[in-house]
Amino acid sequence: MKVHLSHPTRDLIIQGPKRVADIFKELNLIPEAFLIIRGQDLMTEDETVADGDSIEIRPVISGG
Amino acid sequence: MRCRKCPKRAVLGLSRHNTAFCGDCLTEFVRTQVQRAIKAQQMFAPEDRVLVAVSGGKDSLTLWEILLKLGYRVDALYVDLGIPGYSSRSKEKVEQFAKVVAEPCGSQLTIHTVEEDAGAGIKELANLIKRPTCSACGTIKRYQFNRVAWQNHYDVMATGHNLDDEAARLLGNVLQWQEEYLQKQSPSLPASVEGFAKKVKPLYRMTEREIAAYAVVNRIDYLVEECPMAKGAKMLVYKDALNRLEAESPGTKQRFYWGFLDRQEKSSSVAPSMSQIDQTTLQPCSVCSQPTTAGTCSFCRMMARAKTAVK
Ligand code: SF4
Ligand SMILES: [Zn+2]
Ligand SMILES: [Zn+2]
Numbered sequence: 314m315k316v317h318l319s320h321p322t323r324d325l326i327i328q329g330p331k332r333v334a335d336i337f338k339e340l341n342l343i344p345e346a347f348l349i350i351r352g353q354d355l356m357t358e359d360e361t362v363a364d365g366d367s368i369e370i371r372p373v374i375s376g377g
Numbered sequence: 378m379r380c381r382k383c384p385k386r387a388v389l390g391l392s393r394h395n396t397a398f399c400g401d402c403l404t405e406f407v408r409t410q411v412q413r414a415i416k417a418q419q420m421f422a423p424e425d426r427v428l429v430a431v432s433g434g435k436d437s438l439t440l441w442e443i444l445l446k447l448g449y450r451v452d453a454l455y456v457d458l459g460i461p462g463y464s465s466r467s468k469e470k471v472e473q474f475a476k477v478v479a480e481p482c483g484s485q486l487t488i489h490t491v492e493e494d495a496g497a498g499i500k501e502l503a504n505l506i507k508r509p510t511c512s513a514c515g516t517i518k519r520y521q522f523n524r525v526a527w528q529n530h531y532d533v534m535a536t537g538h539n540l541d542d543e544a545a546r547l548l549g550n551v552l553q554w555q556e557e558y559l560q561k562q563s564p565s566l567p568a569s570v571e572g573f574a575k576k577v578k579p580l581y582r583m584t585e586r587e588i589a590a591y592a593v594v595n596r597i598d599y600l601v602e603e604c605p606m607a608k609g610a611k612m613l614v615y616k617d618a619l620n621r622l623e624a625e626s627p628g629t630k631q632r633f634y635w636g637f638l639d640r641q642e643k644s645s646s647v648a649p650s651m652s653q654i655d656q657t658t659l660q661p662c663s664v665c666s667q668p669t670t671a672g673t674c675s676f677c678r679m680m681a682r683a684k685t686a687v688k
Contacts (some may be wrong), residue, residue, distance in 0.1 A: 319601055345620040348389075348589055355388040355593055357378045357397065373589035374541065374616050375434055376607030 329364030425532035433467030436537030459498025520676035526574035545615035569655035
């Protein structure tokens with residue numbers, strides 16, 4: 314699957330299918346600080362991302 | 378995961394409330410929480426005119442949208458800081474939202490451009506007077522929002538500060554024991570003296586993640602990119618620490634900040650209120666007449682220093 318991240322902007326390829334919760338673990342990210350978006354839809358941590366999917370892991374924490 | 382309120386698929390789990398919502402139920406939940414915040418803290422009434430400070434980020438655009446949806450009389454102010462690249466992209470998001478969502482509801486956007494007013498963008502200004510950019514920026518934004526709110530007779534000024542912002546700020550203030558700042562951490566600060574607008578934070582009950590989720594669900598097109606000056610800000614370290622605690626023990630952030638507010642309310646009957654302190658320490662600035670503790674306010678001193686530095 315394709316994974317898009319911000320701050321800094323970068324793209325990764327991760328082997329799917331994989332549960333959202335496991336993607337967080339693999340990338341060592343705290344779920345409370347991000348949203349997972351597929352297309353225009355939010356995904357919860359128990360959902361599975363297929364290998365052919367593209368997702369965005371969007372940070373929700375701002376520094377200002 | 379299913380929504381806890383209806384049979385639809387959930388889009389967000391909220392572990393601090395041990396629940397999960399679909400898009401529609403999340404929208405209703407967030408709007409209800411904001412309405413509750415406005416009532417509980419006596420922020421404003423339906424007939425009041427509200428000025429929202431917008432930056433193009435998720436919090437301020439979401440706040441603008443929610444207040445419109447709740448039927449309040451709200452306009453917005455954007456301060457163009459003149460930060461290369463970032464400012465034009467954030468302004469574009471704000472103008473787009475104003476055109477598509479706000480103006481059809483009769484809500485107006487005002488833009489204040491720092492460069493037009495001060496002759497330079499925020500980075501150059503800060504360099505000229507040898508102050509950190511964020512501190513000069515804070516002075517300018519506070520000053521301009523208050524000025525526009527006061528001069529245009531708004532009843533109250535609202536900012537998009539959320540639970541994470543307030544909990545992180547509280548942690549910072551407690552770690553340094555900055556007691557004089559603790560006074561100002563209320564989500565509703567009265568217009569204590571002539572020339573100061575009332576300031577409120579209607580999103581203080583919502584986490585950043587809930588607000589971002591609301592924005593995505595309601596197709597609010599905000600700028601995900603951060604101000605380049607925010608890199609390495611102390612606030613981010615505090616927020617990260619709090620989110621790690623939150624992961625171990627859901628509800629930590631709200632217990633910390635709301636618990637502080639409860640204690641503050643209980644002690645307010647004995648300690649002098651912020652209004653009382655303000656009334657004895659503030660006087661009109663000798664240049665612009667906005668209230669200040671010094672003879673000339675920090676904004677006017679900053680502008681004077683910038684002018685002499687140019688010569
Ligand atoms: S990060 Fe600093 S310079 Fe950027 S908007 Fe915030 S306070 Fe201003
Ligand atoms: Zn539902
Ligand atoms: Zn002044």
